[in-house]
Amino acid sequence: MPIIHRDVKTTNILLDADLTAKISDFGASKIVPLDHTELTTLVQGTLGYLDPEYMHTSQLTEKSDVYSFGVVLAELLTGIKAISFADSEARNLAAYFVSSMEEGQLLEIVDKHVINEAKVEHLVEFASVAKQCLRVKREERPTMKEVASELEGIRLVVREKDRWESDKSSSGVTKSLLEAPSSSVLDVESSKFDSISGYYVSGWWKMIN
16 A cells, blocks of 8 residues: 655655665655545645645645655755755755756756766766656656666666776786786885785775675
């Protein structure tokens, strides 16, 4: 039986010691009967995360949580709060995020720390998932299962590319050592051995992460 949380937001997503996400605060949640696809209820939630259709019609569906999760994804990508104030005016992140993508200005609003740690193609894919969640018409949004599947797909691609690049770098170092004259290999100083071993440790660390 589906449960609609009704207040999905960053402060209600907790991380344990292993960085596993846990959803908290089910005080506003609703259980949807199996023979229903939506519920009529008083609007409840947090401004900035609320599904626009739910706000205007009081019709709550599973896609309402999908919209809220889209705001969470946009927050993670940009570092901007769901509702922020610029030049004394309130700015809605969802609308700002979607319009920036449509104008081709995604990279201008992505948090600089994220830019430094991720490849552009992966950022674009991640942002695309967030944009799908933030569609105004709920029937055009993906299901939460589809969202999870797309995010998992991106994660696997990132890990495989990191592993491939690490393997490629490691094989390059091995080849250069094998091609070096035996005398130069024997005369390698301990400090150079330290740097080589450090290189391999770095590659191994990337592979397991």
